[in-house]
Amino acid sequence: MFYPLLLEPRFKERVWGGRRLAALYGKALPPGLPIGESWEVTDRPGDVSVIRNGRWAGRDLRWLMEEHREGLLGGARDEGGRFPLLVKILDARELLSVQVHPPAEVAVRLGGEPKTELWYFTETEPGAVIYAGLRRGVTREEFERRLREGRVEECIHRFAVRAGDAVFLPSGRVHALGAGVVLFEIQQNSDTTYRVFDWNRVGLDGRPRELHVAEALESIRFDDVEPGPLPEVWEGSGEGSRRRLVDHELFRVDAWRWEGPTVVKWPGGRCRVLGVVRGRVRVRGGGEVVELLPGTFCVVPAGVAALELEVGGSAELLEAEPGPLESAGSVMSREGR
Template identity: 40%
Template sequence: MKDKLYPLMFKPILKDKIWGGQKLKTLLNKPSDLPNVGESWEISDVEGDTSIVSNGILKGQSLKQLLRTYKDELIGTKNFKQFGEKFPLLIKFIDAREDLSIQLHPNDELAAKRHNSFGKTEMWYVMQADEGSNLIVGFNQDMTPDKYLKHLEEKTLTDILNFDQVKSGDTYFIEVGRVHAIGAGVMLAEIQQTSDITYRVYDWDRVDDQGNERELHNDLAIDAFDFNMPDNFRVSYDEELNTSNNMVSCPYFTTNYLQVNQNIKKRNTFDSFIIYVCVEGEAKIVTDTHQESLKKGQTILIPAGLKDFEITSEKATLLEVYV
């Protein structure tokens, strides 16, 4: 007999990165012996990095096991038809002590053909940014493949990139084919398709402690660029209290901004799981049988079959995500 599903939390998968820092340990309370924690994968079904349940009777089971057992009860009927036993989203926190490489991601078609993977449409919500910190998103002028390749060859790529100075709450939608990079001093939440396919085009001539440069993927990247993309990556959204304010809606996910300072009754009408990412404060998720605390830097998954629940908080900011 199957155990009844409840709001699920997962053990973070921490990643040591050449550009990573200490904020995920100090600001988001992610204990680790790794020297430079760049990423915390909160919910992942990437091959080799599958999330493990950390709460309740299903503690110790993997997300993959849950999908096999619960199927549409976990992710929703339409999602199970589309994705089968593959969880469609990857949720991360990222801390950039140094600039990340300049990169882009392939679309579904290219990713399937080359890597047997989904593409990687993603969004960023800035949780904290040191003074003067930047994100790189898109170009600062009209671009063609020839012009781009000339700047790449001459090592003047940064002359044509768009730098945006950012602060907490700034939100960006990064479509496949758009050049981008997280700048030094930025900590953010990232919501993306389940994919770990990145085409790195420039890495600031950086070397590791063995003196090796990281691999670049310029041959693959040139076909993945969309040079005609509009300048529509900055996301504006309302901040009405105790209601779900839409931030991003795309074929791969919907994300809402939810600021809570009271009890809210929620009903899941989406035929999808709902993920809550706590980016500020603390809240409780309450069902008939369970109560879970959700603190800043934590993430919880509400299974699709769990229709009614409450969110209660004196002060919390949540990202509400579903497919």
């Protein structure tokens, strides 16, 4: 009954976006607009992924959650009754705002949603940087003073990124995505963002974009100092090379690499999201075959009994699994470099 699901992407116009998702991944972008985000897997109010293959073509992820929740998620927990993960591809042609997502305890007070996320960089221009966390020694008082002076970026830790880097952003970590990068984003199903500074630019309507300074100051963890990319440690096996990116109560994410044609067999019974970074991977399960090319994702329901991955040559793939119904706590891959 259950099979790997291909979903229609939903494109988002952003003042900082570009057109690279068409050139890199063949996305059919609406003409003439700066597209910053392609929502590949989404179960948000007003933004729900539509299934485009198999017996459920034309149905959407909301329907699947309502009618077949157990077969879709298995032992994974949902996010307020919705599919637990939101998966995007981002094209940052320009610098994004300095922002923060509220931790759970703050989100309750402010009427928002917590959001923890992972960035996996697939394309970076020379000199690309991001901002994440605070510089060592910065206090809240200094942060607020620099903010009033229009110099808050001096308080935020900045570091270079390259293709293949992964950065973990727990709720409460102040951050800004730099210009000239494309990335896969795997996150908790939430869309609450508090902008604290937007580089004095205007939005698509020609007006300054709304800031949320009071909410941001409540949300920022001022003891979160100088994080970096996650360490790049690959472990070889008969199934290829695996890099554990994040093992957290909300989601686990692995990167997989293969250097030549191969067939990999994985057990089913777990909800997964698979996305190809490079190369070509055919996914077989439940009597259905889907082909994943770079920038293509599929959702594998827990009700799929077994999976077979046919790798066409050198390839790289991300595998994301939502967190379990019961969790002993949060475990995160150590940040490094």
